Amino acid sequence: MTEKRRRSPGRPPTTQKNTTTDQVIIHAAIRLFLNHGYQKVSVDDVAEACGVTKATVYYYFKTKAELFTESILQMMERIRRQIDSLLHSEKPLKDRLFDVAEAHLRATMDIDLDGFLRETKNNVSENQTHMMRQAEERMYQEIEVVIEEAVNNNEIRPVSPPFAAHAFIALLRMGNAPSMQELFTAYEEMATNIINFYWRSLTNE
Amino acid sequence: MTEKRRRSPGRPPTTQKNTTTDQVIIHAAIRLFLNHGYQKVSVDDVAEACGVTKATVYYYFKTKAELFTESILQMMERIRRQIDSLLHSEKPLKDRLFDVAEAHLRATMDIDLDGFLRETKNNVSENQTHMMRQAEERMYQEIEVVIEEAVNNNEIRPVSPPFAAHAFIALLRMGNAPSMQELFTAYEEMATNIINFYWRSLTNE
Amino acid sequence: MTEKRRRSPGRPPTTQKNTTTDQVIIHAAIRLFLNHGYQKVSVDDVAEACGVTKATVYYYFKTKAELFTESILQMMERIRRQIDSLLHSEKPLKDRLFDVAEAHLRATMDIDLDGFLRETKNNVSENQTHMMRQAEERMYQEIEVVIEEAVNNNEIRPVSPPFAAHAFIALLRMGNAPSMQELFTAYEEMATNIINFYWRSLTNE
């Protein structure tokens, strides 16, 4: 009864329809939590958003916090996969970073993954926090790995990969500020500026 | 935690207090809102934190949103003044930026000015949002001004001051991330790293 | 008065009840609102009066105003039906009016349909007011119809039916005044006097 997520490890066969009720709920929850934050979204809101009743949500998730955690984890995994694929093309590093930047700016414009995790702390259990933290780390790790490779290749100067990865994400978060959005007309332009600024620190150009 | 000081109604006997009640309330509110966010802090919490009753809080602030707005405005002003004073010493720019960075990291460690403003949007009136936005801008403007001067002096290479100011703040926000806090043992060290990274982008060294 | 039946959450075990919970609530609400007026009756009072919790009341009615409106509408409909049936017997008009009068005096003695609608205005939405106004009109219309027939039959002299209907109700409302209640010992006597007075105006006797 308490066992959910029955998928075997690894990527599931894509033919399977993934619209089981719990996934429908998670999808709605992600959207709502991202747009309004944990506290403002009620379980009723989530239920209504996906055409089931509150009791149904509770049938699949023991508490609101659990629903939240599951949602975040899935979302982070999604983002991680996207970053992953963008980072592993054949382009030079600077171009790959640009791709990630543009995608991130476009996607994050109305969400806010970060301020999110902060709200989290007081609302979910130790264990849940831990899992989210790990998922977050996984997102960063892809970037760290790529940076480490570039350092080894002498493509960039020696830097601490974790630090550089965080700096990268931090600069991307600038895009959230309304005043930054006034400064640039297109995501592309914003991405260009951010990458140029970042790249200058990574190299000696 | 559940023990409230009981005071009977009516004006309290004149004790020469140096702080007015509304300021006491604002102080408590700032602390609580920063630590827990708008939604999680109840007006009762604020009242209890400063030894008055809920009704007293409502005597001074018409709504919770108004209390929140006033708190934020005062806090931002406080930060602005601090940044201001650090930025106007006689040291070279890099050192002044370092001072700001260190102070900011130390102060923000357990607060979260940023994730804050996000929550804001859904909770306060248009007008209140506008005032906060302005106060935020004022905080940035000090930095912009200093950067502009440095550009004019050829102390740093030509950059867009608003962009550079936001980038500075964005990098400082890295400090909030728990994983960054694991990376460095002291604020000073973190500040040094951030400033070095930032400075490299501003100059051609 | 302070003793509430405690029931644990969840659907109560199936007892074959003939009345649905929302009807139970409405019944209690009608009684309380009539006796004490909208403002004085709290949602808690209503809940307690029918052995459920406040939250249950809100489960069925979105707001206090909505509960009020529904109550009034049902009550008016009840009265309308009663008047209706009394007015459509085979007796002569005067006797039928007497029946209505007596029933009304007996029923309204401790309620106050009228002062009610006044309070209403400031408490409910435009739309709700509109619905109540319509329900009120329907109550009067039965009387208007009967009077119009009587005019056509020459049973009474020509009068404006709406005016005559309102006059009838207005005279019945005399019964509410405590000083009138001192004047007569029985509803029957009061009704007789009122009908005689009214009838004299409708005829040339």
Added chain:
Amino acid sequence: MTEKRRRSPGRPPTTQKNTTTDQVIIHAAIRLFLNHGYQKVSVDDVAEACGVTKATVYYYFKTKAELFTESILQMMERIRRQIDSLLHSEKPLKDRLFDVAEAHLRATMDIDLDGFLRETKNNVSENQTHMMRQAEERMYQEIEVVIEEAVNNNEIRPVSPPFAAHAFIALLRMGNAPSMQELFTAYEEMATNIINFYWRSLTNE
């Protein structure tokens, strides 16, 4: 400290300015209570309406109920005097009743003296209720007296004066109903209809 109303008996010399603070308060209170009812009007509302503070209101009136009572008493006395003067002209009775009717309709249009006293019961003390009841009786008594005289003069057929007085007031209250206001375009017309209807019952015409 508890002594208010310092005027010597009899009508006060009209030159005296009667705008003492307590009178200002009463005036504002009457207006507000009439328009919105007892419960909806807060002591703050009254204070604000006459430019003083709540504490000032409490300086003059021990409780809200007392303020209410005083207001009602003064208002009733005002009405009583007006009715009185209209009833004691030299015109025939029917015309005098018409004058009262028209004045009443004009004045009561948006107030509602009656439903008022009902709200009262649960809010003021026994004693206060008693005083209001008496004031109300005094209003009726003028009419009763005039009717009794007319009976004695054979100007009208023999009726119970108290009953007739109440019937008169009851018919006037018809004017409050919005649907009646739709029926007639002017107060004069409404008064004419009501008086004709009433008069027909009092006489054998």
Added chain:
DNA sequence: AATGAATGAGGTTTCATTCAT
């Protein structure tokens, strides 16, 4: 005479959660 500051009690409403079906 008048007021500013404070309170306690209570009101409406929301919401996570539970339980029988």
Added chain:
DNA sequence: TATGAATGAAACCTCATTCAT
């Protein structure tokens, strides 16, 4: 699998009232 009915706790806010000045 899914739900309708119910609840308890807590949130925001109002208001009559009091008291020192």
